[in-house]
Amino acid sequence: MYKVLVTDSISDSGLKALYDHPNFTVEKKSGLSPEEIKEIIKDYDALIVRSQTQVTEDILNSADHLRVVARAGVGVDNIDINAATKKGILVINAPGGNTIAAAEHTMAMMLSLARRIPHAHMSTSAGNWDRNAFKGVELYEKTLGIIGMGKIGAEVAKRAKKFGMTILGYDPYLTEERANMMGITKATLDEIAEAADFITVHTPLTKDTKGLINDDYLAKTKKGVRIINCARGGIIDEAALVRGLNSGQVAGAAIDVFETEPASNQELLSHPNAIVTPHLGASTVEAQEKVAQEVSEEIIDIFETESIRHAINMPQVSGEKQKKLQPFIDLGEQIGILAIQLLKHAPDKIEINYFGELAKEDNDLLTRTMIKGILSYHLSDSVNMVNALHLLNDQGVSFNVTKSPASKGFASYMELTLYNENDKAIVGGTILNGYGARIVKMNEYRVDVRPERYMLYIEHNDVPGMIGQVGSILGNHQINIGTMQVGRAEAGGEAIMVLTLDKQVGDDVAQELVKMDGLRAVQFLELPNGNVPVYNA
Numbered sequence: 001m002y003k004v005l006v007t008d009s010i011s012d013s014g015l016k017a018l019y020d021h022p023n024f025t026v027e028k029k030s031g032l033s034p035e036e037i038k039e040i041i042k043d044y045d046a047l048i049v050r051s052q053t054q055v056t057e058d059i060l061n062s063a064d065h066l067r068v069v070a071r072a073g074v075g076v077d078n079i080d081i082n083a084a085t086k087k088g089i090l091v092i093n094a095p096g097g098n099t100i101a102a103a104e105h106t107m108a109m110m111l112s113l114a115r116r117i118p119h120a121h122m123s124t125s126a127g128n129w130d131r132n133a134f135k136g137v138e139l140y141e142k143t144l145g146i147i148g149m150g151k152i153g154a155e156v157a158k159r160a161k162k163f164g165m166t167i168l169g170y171d172p173y174l175t176e177e178r179a180n181m182m183g184i185t186k187a188t189l190d191e192i193a194e195a196a197d198f199i200t201v202h203t204p205l206t207k208d209t210k211g212l213i214n215d216d217y218l219a220k221t222k223k224g225v226r227i228i229n230c231a232r233g234g235i236i237d238e239a240a241l242v243r244g245l246n247s248g249q250v251a252g253a254a255i256d257v258f259e260t261e262p263a264s265n266q267e268l269l270s271h272p273n274a275i276v277t278p279h280l281g282a283s284t285v286e287a288q289e290k291v292a293q294e295v296s297e298e299i300i301d302i303f304e305t306e307s308i309r310h311a312i313n314m315p316q317v318s319g320e321k322q323k324k325l326q327p328f329i330d331l332g333e334q335i336g337i338l339a340i341q342l343l344k345h346a347p348d349k350i351e352i353n354y355f356g357e358l359a360k361e362d363n364d365l366l367t368r369t370m371i372k373g374i375l376s377y378h379l380s381d382s383v384n385m386v387n388a389l390h391l392l393n394d395q396g397v398s399f400n401v402t403k404s405p406a407s408k409g410f411a412s413y414m415e416l417t418l419y420n421e422n423d424k425a426i427v428g429g430t431i432l433n434g435y436g437a438r439i440v441k442m443n444e445y446r447v448d449v450r451p452e453r454y455m456l457y458i459e460h461n462d463v464p465g466m467i468g469q470v471g472s473i474l475g476n477h478q479i480n481i482g483t484m485q486v487g488r489a490e491a492g493g494e495a496i497m498v499l500t501l502d503k504q505v506g507d508d509v510a511q512e513l514v515k516m517d518g519l520r521a522v523q524f525l526e527l528p529n530g531n532v533p534v535y536n537a
């Protein structure tokens, strides 16, 4: 049974898939301090949060078997991603569920600014009937500058266009072509400052966007500009904004997100020309249901089928692509496990080569799986696909990946070479259409071995009688041979034998084998998930 902890206000109907699932229990505990979460986190397998819970390094380090932190929303700035990655904890989010809610909140803020609705409401509900103090402006034929043309920025553009606004968009990823398609104008930040009557920001908070709207920028804007932030506190420098409001350079500001939350900048919060809301952009019934549903379903998929869609600290792979690559991913891990057993010691350098069709794919996940296989031999459960590369780096192991369209005799082929000071180990594998996974190269030898749980790798001289002798020794110990493959560089030279066995070989058998004349090395190999199914590549 997997235990899921929910520490923010998350929609119950959105969590239905988890509540209904026989393998999951959900516990909702809102309003806990970081210390309280730290105390209890060791009991849980997954944690679901919104923006309020601070998922600190301290909390993550206290988690014994936490596998996933799920953000029911977009921004993950409240989660220590680095610490999660180091600990091998997957962080996922629900990137599309609250887009419409945030875009509509932005429109509501813009209209409220234009017509001063909150101020008029306060005055009217206090018993006044002042029809002159609240003359507004229209959005029609005004220019809106949108900084950050991602999902929310694009939805805001669509809606603002319907109001008859001219849209200028700035985003490093915005192409002329996409801007044309959306019926907006691609602009620079300065062009937006120069022409916009309203400016709204829809970027994440990064080192580039922190303080993007500051004193210098405001000085370039049109006098009387109106500014909206429903993205992240800190993109607009709050002190500079207050100065702009005081001087009249900024006619109004509508702010949903703050440099510190809960917001405490009284000058801004109580400014007569500011409209403020307590981080409500995503707070609609519909958005909350969608984001909770998205993360619930993904948590179930991760635990039940290991399929991941919206990982923050892992490469993204579409379901289709993952399905296609899955046989290689399974084989990749086995290649890693075999290679490290052949090398016997920790490697100081790793080389991975992809050939043929496989070279055309994004192999990041495959590379991680292979490295997970290698590292898990020494680091066991502490390594997973999230932290594999990180741990490799920590161990000071260099790694290099190359891709080549050359076929190497198979439609797709992957080869792993591990090096340490005195030695190297090579394992190459492929998926044969209709026959499944095959190890086709071990060290310098061509073989054709279906990976099985128990395997024996023998290096010997290519002289008559070796196969018979090995067979007899194993037979004497009641060890059944599944398959046997021999490979040799040249007749009468050095050769190898790779056997798949029905059970483990003890040290006594290995000792007996090494005593054989002409036998140079014996290595028992074990694959924890051996006997892979046959896949149709």
Ligand SMILES: NC(=O)C1=CN([C@@H]2O[C@H](COP(=O)(O)OP(=O)(O)OC[C@H]3O[C@@H](n4cnc5c(N)ncnc54)[C@H](O)[C@@H]3O)[C@@H](O)[C@H]2O)C=CC1
Pocket: 074, 075, 076, 095, 098, 099, 102, 147, 148, 149, 150, 151, 152, 153, 170, 171, 172, 173, 202, 203, 204, 205, 206, 208, 209, 230, 231, 232, 256, 257, 279, 280, 281, 282, 283
């Ligand atoms: N107030 C609220 O409750 C909510 C806030 N948000 C926040 O809104 C923001 C946008 O969310 P989405 O549109 O879903 O994200 P998105 O990832 O779809 O879009 C973000 C865009 O910002 C652009 N960007 C990054 N750096 C930039 C820079 N220096 N200058 C200009 N553009 C830059 C990116 O290229 C991307 O297109 C995020 O910060 C998110 O956390 C999202 C939902 C609700």
Ligand SMILES: O=C(O)C(=O)COP(=O)(O)O
Pocket: 050, 051, 052, 072, 073, 074, 075, 076, 098, 279, 280, 281, 282, 283
């Ligand atoms: O999704 C986001 O980035 C948000 O800011 C929404 O935050 P919330 O889920 O309302 O705490």
